[in-house]
Amino acid sequence: MTDAVLNEKIEEWLKWDKNPKTKAEIENLVNEQNYGELKSRLLERMEFGTAGLRSRMGAGYTMMNDLTIIQTGQGFLEYLKEQFGLDLHKYGIIIGYDARHNSNRFAKLTANIFLRENVPVYLFRQITPTPFVPYGILKYKCCAGIMVTASHNPKEDNGYKVYFNNGAQIIPPHDQGIAGSILKNLEPKIESWNIDCVDSHPLRKDPYDEVYQSYFEDLKNLSHRRENNSKTSLKITYTAMHGVGHQFSIESFKSFNLNPFIPVVEQVQPDPEFPTVKFPNPEEGKSSLNLAIKTANENDSTLIVANDPDADRLAIAEKLPNGEWKIFNGNEIATLLGWWIWFNYKQENPNTNEYKDVYMLYSTVSSHILKSIAQKEGFNCEDTLTGFKWMGNRAHELLNQNKKVIFCFEEAIGFMCGSRVLDKDGISAEAVCSELAVFLKEVENKSLIEKLDWIYDTYGYHVSNNSYYLCYEQHNIVSMFEKIRHHDPQNEDYTYPEYCGRFKIDKIRDLTAGLVVDFKDDGKRSTPNFPTSKSSQMITFYFENGCVLTIRTSGTEPKIKWYSEIKETDKSKSREEIKNELDELVQSMIAEFYKPEVHNLKARST
Structure with missing residues (x-):
């Protein structure tokens, strides 16, 4: 340049x-x-994709700021005009925001752009959990929804999450359509800066009270033990992680008639500085739950439930008899929730002929435990591409076919209980999980970990090993993945490895290159069933020992993630042996594929 x-x-x-x-x-x-x-900052732009926008706040086209928000709003408006015509002026859009720095301002800047074009805007008057936006789209039949949040990212970040009129996050081709429209509408209109008229505009509507009341009334439909939930000695500790979740979690417990939880006082108030946690992400495990564990120990509480700052994710931890805390990963939580939701559905719907219309969904990098349960119980289970945008859109398709979608999940502690919100929802999931814990304690005299073992005994043991490395240099990311694809430097064609350490690879699916290579069929090549994208990296390895391992780049963070799982097939092996075999395979993968020293990768912080 x-x-x-x-x-x-x-x-x-x-x-x-x-x-x-x-x-x-x-x-x-x-x-x-x-x-x-x-x-x-100025010669490149943030890419608008299926995750919308997410970046550090600051000046420049690569960052979240007033100007880039205005440009995005102007482009999004024009795209929605093309898609919906007069219906946009009839049904409008809905906008929510979290408690981060500038979230309220970014929401008002966006609302102003639509209001000045006589588009009705349902703008919440105060902070809300992310699930209120997709819920509100379906309630008001809006053409689109926007949630201003960076979810669990560090305090320096903010984001712009976009939903379409079906209540699910956008997927192709809408992402590219919106991105193209933004580029055609970069010059800010003078009136786009003036937000003084937003609150008093006749087309601005505040949906807060209606959505609040309706959401929590609907939430009661997910409870199956309301009359008994308060009859327990179980003490539950909750943390909002300095986010929006506290007040809404109080209401979710009331909806299920659960006893009030014990709050982590230091983390109750929404605070964009996140003063007590370096990374406000409960998925990070114990480091983010230290205060919750301290509070629980001081109050003889044996269960912790936690939301991330925009309350669309759920983490849980349980105190073991030895005083240590078991922090459940996303796959384990989904195993418990999936079993519980099916258990109640089956009790209330004994006609097995109806099960052919019942579905659970999971992302392809998550545990396949739901498929194992489905195969034994007779309902349907499908995997989708990574991300709730794919599950939300698939759920919408199934609902339009008069199917029932009762549960969806991704391993990154995202859960969709029922189909009233077509996105992950930590507010509903925490109530469902807490009801399960009460039932287990009072009816089955089991802990969550004991029930998890029972589910594995019944449907097959599934063990996973998921984590990530950080990489801030795009050329190193590309180099790493290209070295996997061009395993033989003498061959210009993609020549993938057939082994990782001592472990034989049966098949490889490369969703970046749009290729499946089946080594069991003499290296036969075919096209994947899933959509492919050259803009992101994702390769899945299917091993002879039954392990499925995927490595991919994150769409919102500088991470190269891996996801791996082995399902118990050899009864002669103990669970410990199966786990050790998976751990060995992952270490081989890191050494041979990731090569952290070669590609300047930073290990996940402990």
Whole structure:
């Protein structure tokens, strides 16, 4: 890039940006002659994808700020006009926001753009959990929904999550359609900056009270033991992780007639600084739950439930007899929830002929435990591409075919109980899980971990090993994956490895290259059943020993993740032997495929 191009972008930013703080950021970088930083901020743009937008807040086209929010809103408006015509002016859109820095402002900037085009906007007057937006779309028949949140990301980040009129997150081709429309509408209109009229605009509607009341009334339908839930000595500790979840979790417990939980006082109030947790992500495990464990120990509580900051995810932990805490991973929580939801459905619907219309869904990188349960019980189970956008859209398709979708999950502690919200929902999942815990304690005299063992004994032991490395350099990510594909440097065609350590690979599915290679069939090549995308990296290995291992890049964080699972097939092996075999395979994968030292990968923080 020439200096002339950079200068043009600097002038453009200083002309367009009306926010004094971010405008001064660029001016300071110019005065400091920090051209490297200016290039990284101004010569590229955040990519709008199926996850919408998520990035650090600051000045520049690669960051979340007033100008990039306005550009996104202007482009999204024009795209929705093309898609819905007059219906957009009839049904409008719904917008929610979390408690992060600038979330309220970004929501109002977006609302202002639509209101000035006479599009009705359901804008919540205060912070809400993310599930309220997809719920609200279906309630009001909105054309789209936007949630301003960066979910569990660090405090420096924010995001812009987009839903379509079916109540599910957008998938192709809408992501590229919106992205293209944004690029055609980059110049901010003068009126796009003035948000003073948002609150008083006649087309601005506040859905908070209606959605709140309706959501929690509907939530009661997921409870199957309301009359007995308060008859327990079980004490439950809850943390909102400085996010929006506290008040809504109180209400979810009331909806199920559960005894009030014990709050982690230090984390009750929404706080965009997240002062007590370095990473406000309960998926990180014990490091994020230290205060919850302390609170639980002090109050003789044996169960912890936790939401992430926008309350769409659920983490749980249980105290063991030896005083240690078992923190359940997403696959284990899903195993418990899936069994519980099926148990209740089966009790209330004894006609087995109806089971052919019942579905559970899971993402392809998650545990296949639901499929094992389905095969034995007679209902349907499907896997989808990674991400709740795929499960939400597939659930919508099935519902339109008069099927029943009773549970969906992804291993990243995301759970959809029922089909009233076509996205992950931590508020409903925590109530369902707490009711299960009460039932187990009072009726079966079991702990959650004991029930998990029972489920494995009944449907087959599934053990997983999931984690990630951090990588901040795109060229190293590409290099790592290309070395896997071009295992033989003398062969220009994709030549994949047939072994990882001592473990033989039977088949490989590469959703980036759009290729399946079956080594059991003389290396026969075919096209995957799933949609493919060259913009993200994802390869799945199917091993002779039954292990399925996927490595992929995250769409919202600088992570290269792996997901692996072995299902018990050899009864002569103990669970410990099966787990050790999987751990050995993963270590071989890290050494031979990831090669952290070669690709400058940073290990997950402990």
